[in-house]
Amino acid sequence: MNAGDPMSLNVHEIQKHFPGLNQQVHGHRLVYLDSAATTQKPVAVMEAVDSVYRQDCANVHRGVHTLSERATARFEGVRKVVAGFLGISDSREVIFTRGVTESMNLLANTLCHLDSGFQPGDEILISSLDHHANIVPWQLISEKMGTVLKVIPCDDAGELILSDLDQWISEKTRVVSVGHVSNAIGTVNDIDTIFAEARKVGAITILDAAQSAPHMSISPKEIDCDFLTFSGHKTYGPTGAGVLWGKKELLDRMPPWQGGGDMIRTVSFEESSFAETPWKFEAGTPDIAAVIGLGAALEFLDSMGRDKVCSHETRLLQKIESALKSMDGVNVVGEPSLRACCVSFTLDGVHPHDAATIMDQNGVAIRAGHHCAMPLMKRLGLPATIRASVGMHNDEADVEALLESVEAVREIFA
Amino acid sequence: MNAGDPMSLNVHEIQKHFPGLNQQVHGHRLVYLDSAATTQKPVAVMEAVDSVYRQDCANVHRGVHTLSERATARFEGVRKVVAGFLGISDSREVIFTRGVTESMNLLANTLCHLDSGFQPGDEILISSLDHHANIVPWQLISEKMGTVLKVIPCDDAGELILSDLDQWISEKTRVVSVGHVSNAIGTVNDIDTIFAEARKVGAITILDAAQSAPHMSISPKEIDCDFLTFSGHKTYGPTGAGVLWGKKELLDRMPPWQGGGDMIRTVSFEESSFAETPWKFEAGTPDIAAVIGLGAALEFLDSMGRDKVCSHETRLLQKIESALKSMDGVNVVGEPSLRACCVSFTLDGVHPHDAATIMDQNGVAIRAGHHCAMPLMKRLGLPATIRASVGMHNDEADVEALLESVEAVREIFA
Amino acid sequence: MSSMRELYQEMIIDHSRSPRNHKKLDHPDLSARGHNPLCGDEIDLEVKRGEDGVLSEIGFEATACAICTASASILTETLKGKSEEDARAIFHRFHSTVTGEVEDPYPSELMKLEVFTGVKDYPSRVKCATLAWHTLIQALDENNGEASTE
């Protein structure tokens, strides 16, 4: 690492922020290559969470007393942090959810009642690279509403086929919801092309940024979409808090989803009226500590320089990819022209789960399985892959350890 | 406090477990009487949460590597802790939600499709003492399904009127969902009588135990209900994790609610099949750290002796109630025969919010408002009340401070 | 308790107990309803315009805390006879002071508003002090010189 280069990360310094990395697994240094599942957390996040419980432990919004005022100020302050992170000006467009899964369920269950609602035969378009979180909610709602789920196919390289998009997008298309980066094989999708076509027919556009938010700058304005969502726990934040951003003009017109305290204006047994955006969508006591921790995580990520993080990770992924490709009996899955997040591969004659166990024995934490992308696995004719995914703290030594652990697997199955 | 009495709590020792109490507010010792909104957290909970991030930071269920195995074991282990806390034998009946609000939304949205589903004209019965979390979800579902919301009325003492229950429960009644303890005025409801009547007509019975779980032993078997839910953050646990317990036989027949990763067995674009109970109801990455913290909280609460906590708190509430009643111009709201959780009151000529600000200035954290029970407030003809709610760490000195702060309010408004 | 005495000055207690112009107007030209979901404060505010569009009469009814009620009461006194433009300017001045953005003393004709300055130290109460003012601005905005549609 060119520690002196102002454009490159000082990874050694970064690693000190992550106490979770500082441990041995089966007698080896932990090599964490599973950030796509959930990231390690920096000390700043742990301290933010802890300080909520130690100093400002109170419920938000409804309290007049000091602790509640402090908790409310910190909680609501995170909306502004998120707004800054996304480059938007109105922090009332920021809704806190548990993560992408909850966001997608919220969207499916509210958009279906927006204006004239979903009509039988209306279409919802997703992609064949998508995570189950962007498939199952639309399936469930389609069963109820009679909408038809369409899927942008992908080629053998693991890239979406966008040459005949007009086959998939038409006047019937009500929603186009796609993933930014594939968590299973690392493809960065050409969302500009997809959303441009979607806008032509007036479809609502949704970006699943679960695997782009931690790795690159994302700006809903530049992307020009209607909704964008990411999970805090994959973006160096605590479990329990994620973000749904949406255009206020749409959010205002959408009905609420969950009912309960905090999301109402008035309640009587005859009828209730609802609070304003974003509170209308946040029923009940939110995950106050996790949201405050998420604020600390996004500030931490920003302070590292998101462009620097991106280019550092891209370099590592390129090294992993080319090293794996040079090994006999190793098959890298997909060959996307733009890659982020991870490299997926298989080993001849070795099931990924056996590989994962042996690699773990060498201290290397990777993931083996379908990565919640079963339809993609089926398309690629694979039951499972081995996935190495990177975070800002990974370095060349981690890449070496990964390759050595792959060798160890091959020795055992030689 | 009879520190030597084996049946009484050693409150002084207990207070040491709560670092959040150890602070000054406006130059006064913090007197926290807002546990009904959210409880302070014991060190054991903070340490459990922190240790997840420091040692076992990984996603659950899908990982083969060591950190993921450890996180999964801890996370799934909490189901057994909850089962012990509730005195049930099958921990697969334990579903993790964000809290009571999410549980009620889950129930409303899945029970409406159970078996033949809700039919127009079917009835759902709640009570006039209920929290918005047990009102709004049923209103929203009733709007969709054409069900009719019925409400058990209450008398001036703030007790549910159960003498003519057969007026409210009939063959049309599909669901009877009531709160155990009123968070607004502290009434402990006679749920045995209500549920016995509900069982006669085969209605599904749901208990909102948000304000009983922290204060008394609750056993779904003894109560003989179908579902029971409570919020971790009101039971000395972190924000973000709560429990929905349900009879497995019912849960198995219910459709899933949210869709996404983890709750599926197989996904294809044509059709998905779902995981088993309880995972079917837990879509996406759960709030791993909060769930593990909740386990620590319930173990902590159990270790204190729930009966002891209950009698200690009851004694304090009696003191507060009788002291307030002896003061001029103070009106205790409601006169339930059994009280837990809190005492609500008003001051002649003083709006509760003005009182709250002045009491906070004396270090006393209470809540002023409608307590998310607007229909009850309307029934009692009050826009708001002042609510002092207790936790295991409160003591006589806190009661004194409360009464002094009430005096201070009266002086200013004299 | 000195800071409390500063927040709850005699004048606030007095206006909250005996609010001025606490009444419905006959044939108001403008009206709006304000609501503070935190406190449950509710206020109905009505305005009559005189010649040249000045606010010739302002009345209100409220179920609200002392700070909100007193602030509405003092609003009716302060803005009576003022032009819409002046009213908006005074609102801005008042808002900046109670949120702590501006620290200059008020000009003498607005001295009565001084009693709310202490509110800036109580973030959850700022909304109480400004509710009546926001409601007035809403009435002005919505109606823009036309008769109230409410």
Add this chain to the structure above:
Amino acid sequence: MSSMRELYQEMIIDHSRSPRNHKKLDHPDLSARGHNPLCGDEIDLEVKRGEDGVLSEIGFEATACAICTASASILTETLKGKSEEDARAIFHRFHSTVTGEVEDPYPSELMKLEVFTGVKDYPSRVKCATLAWHTLIQALDENNGEASTE
């Protein structure tokens, strides 16, 4: 790596590469499908009953990891010719050993099962080792001596 060699012994690698009885049976009497959602392991297992109800033939097809495949393969060898009662008893013995509940060595006729003992140190892999066994028990339970309904 010695512990890995213990888990992935020659016999496991051999059985996973060349699973015995990896085939469909003609007219099976019992059958069941097993699935491990964690790994995606899938197994179809079929059984023919002989006279006196012994398991005269067992065949399986699997898309699965080495441990799962080897365990299915060794199951077919171990249980062939056994009565249903014996098969259930051996399942229990096997299950208690791979979950670490029982530490006694196997009796000599079950010695082949010994190769899976190392699995107990890998909680996430226990399900791989037991999937075929659970599937067999399911086939026995569901059919209870009747022909398979699948």
